[in-house]
Amino acid sequence: TEPRCGLCGQVMWNTAVHAEFIHDHADYGFETPSVKFNWRTIKEKRDAYVRRLNDIYESNVKKARIDIIRGYGKFTADPEPTIEVDGKKYTAPHILIATGGRPAVPSDSEIPGASLGMTSDGFFDLEELPRRSVIVGAGYIAVEIAGILSTLGSKSSLLIRQDKVM
Numbered sequence: 001t002e003p004r005c006g007l008c009g010q011v012m013w014n015t016a017v018h019a020e021f022i023h024d025h026a027d028y029g030f031e032t033p034s035v036k037f038n039w040r041t042i043k044e045k046r047d048a049y050v051r052r053l054n055d056i057y058e059s060n061v062k063k064a065r066i067d068i069i070r071g072y073g074k075f076t077a078d079p080e081p082t083i084e085v086d087g088k089k090y091t092a093p094h095i096l097i098a099t100g101g102r103p104a105v106p107s108d109s110e111i112p113g114a115s116l117g118m119t120s121d122g123f124f125d126l127e128e129l130p131r132r133s134v135i136v137g138a139g140y141i142a143v144e145i146a147g148i149l150s151t152l153g154s155k156s157s158l159l160i161r162q163d164k165v166m
Contacts, residue, residue, distance in 0.1 A: 007053065008124060011046045013144065016151035037152060039129040046124075073097055120145060130154050 025032045061068060073085040075095075082091045103119040118125075120141050131154060135146040138160040150156040 008046055008050050009141075009144065011042070011049060012123075012148050015042050016148045019151050019153075037129075039152070040127065043124075043127070133157070134159060 071086040073083045076082045106114045133154045133156045136159045146158045
């Protein structure tokens with residue numbers, strides 16, 4: 001999948017902010033009788049923006065004569081700063097490991113129906129605004145996605161785990 005960035009989340013947040021402004025226009029004397037939201041338009045524009053940013057970042061790294069090595073890496077016990085990536089060793093005075101991250105997805109045997117869900121990355125892959133959505137979790141990304149979906153018109157629920165009854 002395409003690398004994600006915090007800015008693509010910001011694009012979706014800004015989209016929801018615009019929806020809120022439109023909702024309040026009448027209170028400020030603006031008549032907006034038929035404003036329609038098109039999920040595919042914002043998805044296409046957001047995805048193009050992310051691709052453009054990724055190209056700019058990669059170009060800037062190349063201009064700075066920095067090598068990008070993709071793969072799974074680990075530091076070695078060698079005396080000089082050395083990293084091993086997919087069996088090949090690299091030594092340099094400065095090494096940056098961009099760890100990235102992947103969510104842990106439970107199996108259906110662990111949580112029945114887990115395969116019917118998606119991770120937060122799946123939010124950016126949605127081809128259309130879901131009519132209803134259930135977001136599991138209460139971290140900032142879950143709360144942000146629930147707010148965005150709700151503001152844009154998806155009937156949204158946020159599920160929060162509690163160890164005790166409140």
